[in-house]
Amino acid sequence: MxxxxxxxxxxxxxxxxxxxxxxxxxxxxxxxxxxxxxxxxxxxxxxxxxxxxxxxxxxxxxxxxxxxxxxxxxxxxxxxxxxxxxxxxxxxxxxxxxxxxxxxxxxxxxxxxxxxxxxxxxxxxxxxxxxxxxxxxxxxxxxxxxxxxxxxxxxxxxxxxxxxxxxxxxAGAKPLPVVDQKDRDAWQQFAGSYESEYGGVLKVEVKDTGLVTVSGTSRVAYKPTGPGAFAPLGVEESSLTFERKSEKVVRVISRRFTAEAAYFPQGSKPVPKEPVAPKEIAGAKVVTPANWPQFRGIDSTGVADGQDPPLTWDAKTGTNILWKTPVPGLGHSCPVIWGDRVFLTSAVGGNTELKTGNYGDPNSVKDDSKLAFQVVCLDRVTGKILWTKTAFEGVPKIKRHLKGSHANCTAATDGRRVVACFGSEGLYCYDFDGKLLWTRDLGTLDSSFALEQQYEWGFAASPIIHEDRVILQCDLSRDSFIAAYSLADGSRLWTTPRDEIPSWSSPAVWRNAKRVEIVTNASQFARGYDPATGKELWRLDKKSEATVPTPVLTPELAFVVSGNRPIQPLFAIKPGATGDISLKADESANTHVAWGKLRGGPYMPTPIVYQKYLYTIGNGGMVTCYEAATGKELYKERVGGTSYTASPVAADGRLYFTSEQGEIRVVKAGPEFELLAVNKMGDVCMATPAICGGALFVRTKDALVAVSRK
The missing domain is CATH 1.25.40.20 (Ankyrin repeat-containing domain)
Known part of the structure; x- marks a missing residue:
């Protein structure tokens, strides 16, 4: 398990x-x-x-x-x-x-x-x-x-x-008795193979002794506890529940205490492995490029309607590939775009190996090499590198996760300046010609997931720009804080302490009908802050053991989610919240929370709200669509692929999901699941793509690729 x-x-x-x-x-x-x-x-x-x-x-x-x-x-x-x-x-x-x-x-x-x-x-x-x-x-x-x-x-x-x-x-053990034939016949409807979103297989059989699950050479016997519900013999606080629709099993929920895992009928809806959409008409539309100034674009929405990115492409043959530019080093930061400039960060040198996939190994990469922490500027139209600046050079102060990099934080730009964060290696601001305007020493930002140094995971929160200031969320092993720095000179405008353990989420600006605020997501609480003063406006108790997704914001609701234990929450928060807005044990909504769920939150990828729907994708490729206003689940389908870290983006009626294995799956937006295409990049992809001017900008492990109709 x-x-x-x-x-x-x-x-x-x-x-x-x-x-x-x-x-x-x-x-x-x-x-x-x-x-x-x-x-x-x-x-x-x-x-x-x-x-x-x-x-x-x-x-x-x-x-x-x-x-x-x-x-x-x-x-x-x-x-x-x-x-x-x-x-x-x-x-x-x-x-x-x-x-x-x-x-x-x-x-x-x-x-x-x-x-x-x-x-x-x-x-x-x-x-x-x-x-x-x-x-x-x-x-x-x-x-x-x-x-x-x-x-x-x-x-x-x-x-x-x-x-x-x-x-x-x-010790007194006896063979299990034979179960009545009538019961066995009734339970045959549950027999079959089921698969979790992480690829685990649960095989259910009906034997003389009753319902049995089989995994490899091990088997577990169950006793009935209710219609479609069973409990494993001799195992405390555990259950297996079969959910049916039109007399067919659509989902199996395995629970132990408050933890649960969902399994779905294996092979019930085969996922295409190759593009299934018709070829597009050659030639790009005339599109006015819209800026993509930070992680997931404007206000972190991930939406770029009117930018007309392609539906299909082929990295191997070059079909709908505008350009591909090698980027030295290793970085999971996402491309940001303003006008005809694209900005990336990278850590050049040392060990660049990655361990992708869904696993629980918490170890860090041991590497004492001297690295160059760089900001790279490229031409959006040609892919030519215009300039590269080394912000810092030296041995990293904190180790990185096996799946991470030393350049996790996505840069932010206001059209004149570019702000790049390298965690413990500092905060840097450049103009569009690569001139260093200011730098800020942040000290050692230890975002380990342990007090012991062997479990250092590195810093990942991206800076955001709001008006004249840079906002940075720093949830650390000790002395967590959120701070605002002057965009003009890097001076600190305010700092607010946070009673938090490490998280890897970035803040976001929420422009709602009542005010503008900074929303943060973390393990203990989601919070709202006044961007002018740093004063905490509200907090929502979450208790998710590790938090990565960034808040997703619309004018009507703020969505905060997490995907690790003890709960995997999804909450929709109304504008104007004040004080402690946490739900009570028996509540799913209150004055300030439109709806809440304690199951279903994704662990790594940030969700996306597009049109009227909230979409999440789990690490294993399970896409869930909710009605954004109510939280009603509309579908849950496996999109395919092995593992996901990058967050989805959307444009012109389509959602783009990027797997770690470099396959970008395109899904039709709407309340019914429809896979439109599967496009292969031919390299590992950890970063979330950007969309601008008819193109999808995809960072692979070794390059930045502009996907666009030529």
């Missing part, structure tokens, strides 16, 4: 303070946790003697014992237990307990069971499934498992695992 891949993130990341650092309880907790991570028993004891709460939790339910079990040092676990630590504290992200995290170390299992650790049934299922006889035997000897759990574990264990089966049988 996905939590297995990402579990290691939590060892340090979730210890990041989301409350003011001056809080003595937070400081005591973090001192204790730092000592636990280091395995320093003397410092742990000292921290507890100074008043540290051994069972202190953060907002995600992480405790010192939870961290100790993750690290695996038995002496630390024993010390914490002796000082009153709860041996069964379950986190609120991946729902792990100290016991469930210790199933690879026999001594820790014995110590925790002796202390009365719960979650025994899950430990039996997991140990048997892994074929780990010593751990299984320790759990069976040290605690009492439910009969249903023993029977389920025996059913799931292959006949070849004779020792595991013998241990379970000795």
């Amino acid at each position: 996905r939590w297995c891949y990402l579990l290691v993130l939590l060892l340090g990341a979730l210890g990041a303070s989301i409350a003011p650092a001056a809080d003595p309880k937070i400081e005591a907790r973090e001192a204790l946790w730092a000592a636990v991570r280091a395995g320093d028993e003397k410092v742990i004891a000292a921290a507890l003697d100074k008043g540290g709460d051994v069972n202190a939790k953060n907002e995600y339910g992480i405790t010192a014992m939870w961290i100790a079990a993750s690290k695996g040092k038995t002496e630390v676990i024993e010390l914490l237990l002796a000082r009153g630590a709860d041996p069964s504290a379950r986190d609120g992200i991946w729902y792990q307990t100290p016991l469930s995290q210790s199933l690879n170390k026999l001594e820790n299992v014995k110590v925790l069971l002796k202390a009365g650790a719960k979650d025994v049934d899950a430990a039996v299922i997991a140990a048997a499934g892994r074929g780990n006889l010593p751990i299984l035997q320790a759990v069976l000897d040290g605690a009492k498992a439910k009969q249903e759990t023993l029977d389920a574990a025996l059913f799931a264990t292959a006949e070849t695992q004779k020792e595991i089966r013998a241990a379970l049988t000795k």
Whole structure:
């Protein structure tokens, strides 16, 4: 399951303070946790003697014992237990307990069971499934498992695992009984293969024992809990629900505690792998170019109606390719355009390898090379590089993610000046001829997703320009803030502290009927700010463990979304909000929130509002269309492709979705899904395209490509 891949993130990341650092309880907790991570028993004891709460939790339910079990040092676990630590504290992200995290170390299992650790049934299922006889035997000897759990574990264990089966049988496990034929016949409608948006396959079968899911050599037996609803035997707080339409299964929801994953009938709607649209008439229309001044264009909308980009092209043959210009280095920043100038940033030198795809590896790229952090200006019509300026040269202060770059932040321009941010390497402003106007040292912007440096992910928030100022959102491991800098000279106009853990979202300007405000998205809260003073206007509780998408704004509503646990929220906020506008537990709307959902938010790509609809795309290529005003889901369809980081853009009735593998899929706008074309760029694509003057400007790993009818 996905939590297995990402579990290691939590060892340090979730210890990041989301409350003011001056809080003595937070400081005591973090001192204790730092000592636990280091395995320093003397410092742990000292921290507890100074008043540290051994069972202190953060907002995600992480405790010192939870961290100790993750690290695996038995002496630390024993010390914490002796000082009153709860041996069964379950986190609120991946729902792990100290016991469930210790199933690879026999001594820790014995110590925790002796202390009365719960979650025994899950430990039996997991140990048997892994074929780990010593751990299984320790759990069976040290605690009492439910009969249903023993029977389920025996059913799931292959006949070849004779020792595991013998241990379970000795503990009292029995073969599952045969289910009534009438029930089995009724459940046949659920049998089949289902696929998640991340490509995982869930195979459902009906056997003599009832409903069974099969994955590789493992199998899980289920019991009915209601119409179309089942629960796996011996697994706590889990369920499998089949959603039907016209007597056909359209979606399967797998839940565990508050986490859920959606599966769809495999092969029910084949996705074309090649362009399906008719060839376009050659020759471009006369289009007045519209500027694309920042990430996703004007006010971050991603919409460029009237710019008439092509529907189909072929990078290999050159069909509808106006020009292709190699860009040195590695950068995921997007092209910005003003008039006939295109601007990019890049980090030149060092290791340029990327690990694309959907995975949970949190590691950073270790590279001590000297890099040149550059701003590049190209001619929009010809692709010729007009000038390149090196803003900073040196070894990066912060590492990058395996999928990231040292030039993640998209530049911003007002038609006379270009502002480029390189995170810890500074903020820079140039004129259109490449003259450096000013620079601002931002200090070290540590957007790690952990307190431990090995999990550094790099900075990614793009600057935006509003009137005479540059707005920059900096959500860090400590001392997060949002600030405004003078566009004229870089002087700081205001700074507002933020009680946030790291996020990678950019701010956006919301021009609504009541006022103009800056909207930000982050893990703990979405917020609105007065652009003149930096005063916080409102905040909305979100609690999504990592936040990347930028707010999406229309005059009527502001949309903020996130796609990581404990929730994957989508909220639509009305203009004029003040104070804390968070929804209560039983609410889906209130005075200031038009509608809200706790499931369905995308993790990486920013959504898009086009015409009357809100479109999201998940990392695995699942596109969902909502009625923007109400949040009503209109369709959810797999668009194809392996993984997505770039955000969608739209123009002239079409949506453009760019996969990491360099395939741009064109979907017809509207309440019904229709794939129009699949266009291959022939290279990795991580950046969101820009649209201007009849062309789509696509940044690949190694080049900038202008896609346009010639």
